[in-house]
Amino acid sequence: MEKLYIIKIGGNIIDNPVELDSFLRQFSAIDGYKILIHGGGKLTTEIAEKAGIKQTLIDGRRITDAETLKIAVMVYAGWINKSITAKLQALNCNAIGLSGADANMITAEKCKHPSIDFGFVGDILPDGIRSKSIIQLLESDFILVFCAVTHNGKGQLLNTNADTMASALAVALSNDFEVSLVFCFEKNGVLADANDDSSLIPELSVSDYEALKQKGIVTKGMIPKLDNAFNARKLNVQNVMIGNASQLAQIISKQKDAATYILN
Amino acid sequence: MEKLYIIKIGGNIIDNPVELDSFLRQFSAIDGYKILIHGGGKLTTEIAEKAGIKQTLIDGRRITDAETLKIAVMVYAGWINKSITAKLQALNCNAIGLSGADANMITAEKCKHPSIDFGFVGDILPDGIRSKSIIQLLESDFILVFCAVTHNGKGQLLNTNADTMASALAVALSNDFEVSLVFCFEKNGVLADANDDSSLIPELSVSDYEALKQKGIVTKGMIPKLDNAFNARKLNVQNVMIGNASQLAQIISKQKDAATYILN
Numbered sequence: 456m457e458k459l460y461i462i463k464i465g466g467n468i469i470d471n472p473v474e475l476d477s478f479l480r481q482f483s484a485i486d487g488y489k490i491l492i493h494g495g496g497k498l499t500t501e502i503a504e505k506a507g508i509k510q511t512l513i514d515g516r517r518i519t520d521a522e523t524l525k526i527a528v529m530v531y532a533g534w535i536n537k538s539i540t541a542k543l544q545a546l547n548c549n550a551i552g553l554s555g556a557d558a559n560m561i562t563a564e565k566c567k568h569p570s571i572d573f574g575f576v577g578d579i580l581p582d583g584i585r586s587k588s589i590i591q592l593l594e595s596d597f598i599l600v601f602c603a604v605t606h607n608g609k610g611q612l613l614n615t616n617a618d619t620m621a622s623a624l625a626v627a628l629s630n631d632f633e634v635s636l637v638f639c640f641e642k643n644g645v646l647a648d649a650n651d652d653s654s655l656i657p658e659l660s661v662s663d664y665e666a667l668k669q670k671g672i673v674t675k676g677m678i679p680k681l682d683n684a685f686n687a688r689k690l691n692v693q694n695v696m697i698g699n700a701s702q703l704a705q706i707i708s709k710q711k712d713a714a715t716y717i718l719n
Numbered sequence: 720m721e722k723l724y725i726i727k728i729g730g731n732i733i734d735n736p737v738e739l740d741s742f743l744r745q746f747s748a749i750d751g752y753k754i755l756i757h758g759g760g761k762l763t764t765e766i767a768e769k770a771g772i773k774q775t776l777i778d779g780r781r782i783t784d785a786e787t788l789k790i791a792v793m794v795y796a797g798w799i800n801k802s803i804t805a806k807l808q809a810l811n812c813n814a815i816g817l818s819g820a821d822a823n824m825i826t827a828e829k830c831k832h833p834s835i836d837f838g839f840v841g842d843i844l845p846d847g848i849r850s851k852s853i854i855q856l857l858e859s860d861f862i863l864v865f866c867a868v869t870h871n872g873k874g875q876l877l878n879t880n881a882d883t884m885a886s887a888l889a890v891a892l893s894n895d896f897e898v899s900l901v902f903c904f905e906k907n908g909v910l911a912d913a914n915d916d917s918s919l920i921p922e923l924s925v926s927d928y929e930a931l932k933q934k935g936i937v938t939k940g941m942i943p944k945l946d947n948a949f950n951a952r953k954l955n956v957q958n959v960m961i962g963n964a965s966q967l968a969q970i971i972s973k974q975k976d977a978a979t980y981i982l983n
Contacts, residue, residue, distance in 0.1 A: 537876055557814070
């Protein structure tokens with residue numbers, strides 16, 4: 456099978472132009488098929504707060520009323536997605552910026568939560584990834600850049616978690632490619648001590664993960680990310696790593712201690 | 720040659736949800752290859768003015784400083800482009816929303832004006848349309864939806880006139896397709912009396928156009944639109960029409976008096 460790299464970058468990288476440029480340089484140098492998924496950064500919150508729209512995040516998910524959705528789509532699918540696309544083009548990387556609505560590639564439904572109304576937040580449907588269109592674009596030598604916006608197929612755009620999107624894409628495409636799914640953020644991986652960057656845990660099994668959660672070493676923000684990572688690995692994604700965006704080249708070349716590798 | 724429809728809609732249609740829905744229904748019903756190019760509507764000006772960024776338009780071109788560019792890209796490539804894409808998908812029209820930066824499809828350079836600094840406004844380069852990528856996507860059965868944002872190939876996004884973009888796309892693709900270029904707006908076409916919708920001029924030659932300009936019948940806002948239309952016709956675009964967005968089906972089926980047809 457051909458290799459496919461699915462790389463997710465978080466908001467902290469997007470908010471730092473120097474780190475973003477370094478990351479995009481490393482991303483553009485990867486040989487072969489690749490997909491980038493990006494989160495949002497601080498801009499959505501900034502614009503919403505300037506407009507007097509109070510923002511609430513619960514477990515990393517933004518409560519998304521109609522006005523917040525508009526701002527989120529503007530920021531994610533507009534400014535961030537097209538800025539990244541233009542920067543990648545300048546690096547001779549033939550990027551095409553997309554949301555899940557484009558070519559109907561990712562469909563979702565409004566998040567159903569027993570007690571919280573998250574508004575226009577979308578959960579990707581079990582059959583929500585249209586692999587055929589994605590493969591068609593990859594085989595046309597396009598590099599796909601997804602923002603974390605999906606739709607319900609009935610005209611409604613939905614704000615969707617970028618980690619979940621990366622995981623769902625990796626799972627759907629692991630039948631057709633040998634997928635490496637890399638979650639990039641501002642830390643070196645899963646750390647035994649959150650304040651010590653040198654305490655990297657190079658490999659993490661489900662039982663290790665459970666133990667770290669019980670000991671309170673894995674913090675709140677890391678739990679949804681790691682849940683997505685373990686879920687992808689469980690559903691046969693061939694390689695799943697969590698590491699520092701600045702070390703992407705080392706992670707891709709599987710250098711020792713370059714990231715945390717997620718085990719079965 | 721296969722037929723290709725290139726349809727441009729203006730801001731007044733985008734700002735009216737009922738008219739936009741009716742237009743999109745008619746657009747989605749067109750058989751065969753098609754491209755939609757959309758302008759911006761009032762949202763960019765609204766957001767910029769709320770943020771205290773004064774907006775200046777000269778001959779229909781927006782003076783675009785860095786902050787205005789950010790807002791324009793958010794609105795055009797983000798909210799409007801993805802809303803239209805999601806609506807078309809709901810109509811079973813396999814739309815994919817794009818800017819000129821995506822797949823490097825449209826490159827431009829910063830507008831050079833002898834006396835006015837337009838900022839981040841882009842003029843499409845003579846060889847700025849990458850037909851090969853556009854044809855590849857059309858032949859993959861995608862419907863392309865372009866917002867009026869381009870890039871310079873060096874990482875800089877640029878705000879570009881949507882009429883000019885439609886005209887440039889039509890010219891570049893008229894070698895490979897029999898192109899019908901339709902400029903849709905809120906009037907029935909070119910009118911002999913701007914206040915009388917029944918005074919449609921069904922056919923317009925260059926000499927008629929010159930005469931209408933001299934008599935002051937063709938108004939300021941119409942001149943750049945008609946210049947783009949005549950330029951496309953002169954450069955061998957097979958069919959060029961200007962008409963009412965609500966009459967798209969009649970225009971496409973070449974009904975009598977459905978629009979103004981641009982003659983050589």
